[in-house]
Amino acid sequence: NAGVTQTPKFQVLKTGQSMTLQCAQDMNHNSMYWYRQDPGMGLRLIYYSASEGTTDKGEVPNGYNVSRLNKREFSLRLESAAPSQTSVYFCASTNSPSGGNEQFFGPGTRLTVL
């Protein structure tokens, strides 16, 4: 099992460009999450999907959209990137729609917006 995979690992964008971060899990988990991590700020929840077909905003959703493509895949889209979105993005999943006790994280995508 690969667990949670994310693509790309690194990305550099110019202000105003768009991109989609991909996330997939092979653990048959119901719930999936997108976080961003900035120095000294810990992990902050952007969006989550408690189960296939549902998505909800987290703490910092502005500037982002998500799609739960199927049970395995949960993508994060930046429509018009801004320097404030420079961050490390982590996708996570868990096997309970109530959030579960253990979230499994992908390796992260390091995004720089110039």
Add this chain to the structure above:
Amino acid sequence: GQSLEQPSEVTAVEGAIVQINCTYQTSGFYGLSWYQQHDGGAPTFLSYNALDGLEETGRFSSFLSRSDSYGYLLLQELQMKDSASYFCAVRDRTNSGYSTLTFGKGTMLLVSP
């Protein structure tokens, strides 16, 4: 809203014991989790406390006091590989009825020889 407080940095020597504290304010509290993250890596789950008391897993233990809104992670027999950031996270209820994790800002543990 939710808020968590934990020290930004803790230092210790190999073989020692270190305690990382976490205080929280939240509504709809379900439990407190701890995650470890090595530099450049992904967070990995260490422990979860839903009830008061101490949970032990090998060299690591985690404690929760719901009445004090307080918990800690205890690391014993420290090893160099324990140098990492440690995050506490509260599991709490959202308006939609699901639960999510809210993370603290993390404690960087530096273990020296």
